[in-house]
Amino acid sequence: MIVTPLDSAVLDSKEQYIFYHKKVDFVLKELIVSVQKENLCTSKELIFFKQYCDLLMYSIEAMRVKYMYDEEDNMKVDLTDSGFPNYLEFRYLFNDLSLRHNYIAKLKDVSELQEEFLNQLLHKKQPVRKDKLFQASSIVYYTSVEQKYIFNRFVQGKIIEAPETASAQFMISWSFYDVSHNRPFICFMYFDYDGKNVESCKNDIYDVLKSTADRDMNLDTMAYGIDRKLPDVRPKHIKRIDLGPFHNVFAKDENEITHAILKSIASKEIPLESYALSFKIHEVFSGSEFEEGGYFSKQVFQKWSDIIKQDYVFAPHRIIQLLYNKTPEIMNKLAKPPIEVANLKMN
Template sequence: MAQSAELTAAERYFDAIRAALEGLSVFLNNRESPLNKHDLVAQTVAEYLQRLTASFECWRNRIGFTERFRISRSDSGFPVFQNVLELENDKKGAAGRLASIPDADSLRAEMADFILRHRAFPAELQKSMAERVYLETVQQGEVFSPFLLPVTIRVAVNPKTGRPYYVVHWGAFDGTSNLPLVYMAVVEDSSGDMVDTLVRDGKLNTDVRIPLPVGGLLNPELARRFDDFAARNSAYSLSPVTIATSLDKDFPELHPKQLRRIVLGPFYTAGITEHNQRVAEVLAKVRRPEDAWLLTWTLQEVFSTAEKPGRRGLWSSEPSQEVFHINTDDLEAARQGVSHYEQHALVPHEAYQALYASGEASTIFTGFQTHILSNGQVISGV
């Protein structure tokens, strides 16, 4: 009985998170979406959202043959990091495990024969079928890994400095906060070879064909080090200004002009998450479980306002240094270590009505840009 209740709760959770991710996808694809005012942000987040959706589809299949699935009930509302690690490990070993499981047609035939002979449900065969479906999904889909390597998606030239600059993104699933994170950076490159190759008459050299997107940083001499840096410096506990400052310090040839971090979550769903009792009590009154959720995310940004020139001397020298702006007039921005931040909340229409009727909406959504999902469309600016 306890196991049945647990599976029911799991199904309710997966229904809710699927609805939330589908709603966020609708929001990102809307040209009027607030995120579309930020160059390339909506497009980039959508790519990681596809990976996250694939991961949840895998986890949903996984509970058909194993009971090991936990979410961060009192923190993020997302799966705990161990599930992400197991998914990554299963992806690597999927081919070998599939080879040891009968094909789908054979399993269906065995299940039908079992039912006819024993007049009972073939639970073990069903688990084998669920494992096969899971492994096939893992093998085919691009999931949200613990760390997703940087990708260069744009190259241009800053006419003021005469340097090429890259727009690079990467992702990470933070193991402490259990939150999916997406990073985007605009980085100028003063490496002599790259300037000579990519810049002509102050503009991008059109004779150089660049098949974007390019895996890793476009500069091949720095690409591996940049991968390593991103892997070591993508923790949620690190503020954006800390990451940007470290990048500026570790790479004299690179000049980070902007760093964005999109934090997906927390996610709230009725009867499962416990990180906000006030929200939980109101969501519990929503009639349809797949509408009893609330998804939040935060866009953080730090940018450089100036570049302090480097100094070369006979006995010592100093590289150039970016001057990052922190909005000290906003206490929350100062706490986050950012120049600017935005908090967003996506909620189904029925859940928003319940929150509004309870008198809690204004309190819960204070400081958030609120977006309501209704009949397959997202209404912003509520």
């Protein structure tokens, strides 16, 4: 898969990056609370949903520290249909941390850097130079950020027993960062297993999910691909959550919600920190089964229901009012009325 940074942009200043990072962190935390409050995930799904969001927040915070005082490089943000960092930023971060020991060996000693800071501030009465601050942030970054917690293109969850209320024996979760949309997706699959021990098959399941269900596609296509490649696995229910787009002042897409917010910010009807987050859940269920193949290569497949598509919007109260006025058709087609979240207040 070819990945390019063409759909991304560099923000105008470090102040804008500080603003951007605060917005993303705030919105993801609000999302976790609201998804639980609105029962959009089951209790078990919510545990994994929060874990994947935590990985996303951890990675974006690591980017903030990495680029804080770097005058040469800036984090690239997808402004077209996402609002999240460009996928390449996650890949760069992951690859960069694989060389952390090489970089740590080249960094100045902390005590030496502290001495320079004190001398500059107390004796010379001058602010610390940007290059020295970059050295300090690099020390923090390379000594505290763990590569294993970086949100990768594909993040695999473990197989666990499904809740008693589920219509299947097992449950598995995974997440991926779709490189065409530059947005995170979180998936759950409930399934039965015909073999003796599902643990003996787990690596096969993981491999198939990574190769078949690692990008945005029609959910029934994904379900059929998983079903075909895993003869002993009987998928019963697949649920996919799409986080985004994140509609905010930095966005430059053609989305009607984004345009409504940008126009209202431009006319000073609403403050710069105004935002909304689109959120989609797609689900398919297996109803019956059918057989394909000859006598010696017969395989049982699932017949899938129509895709159940549910769209949601999370926004503060003032933005919800605005969207009802500016985009009533979109608001009236949501699975439930827009879900109110807190305002972001910037100093």
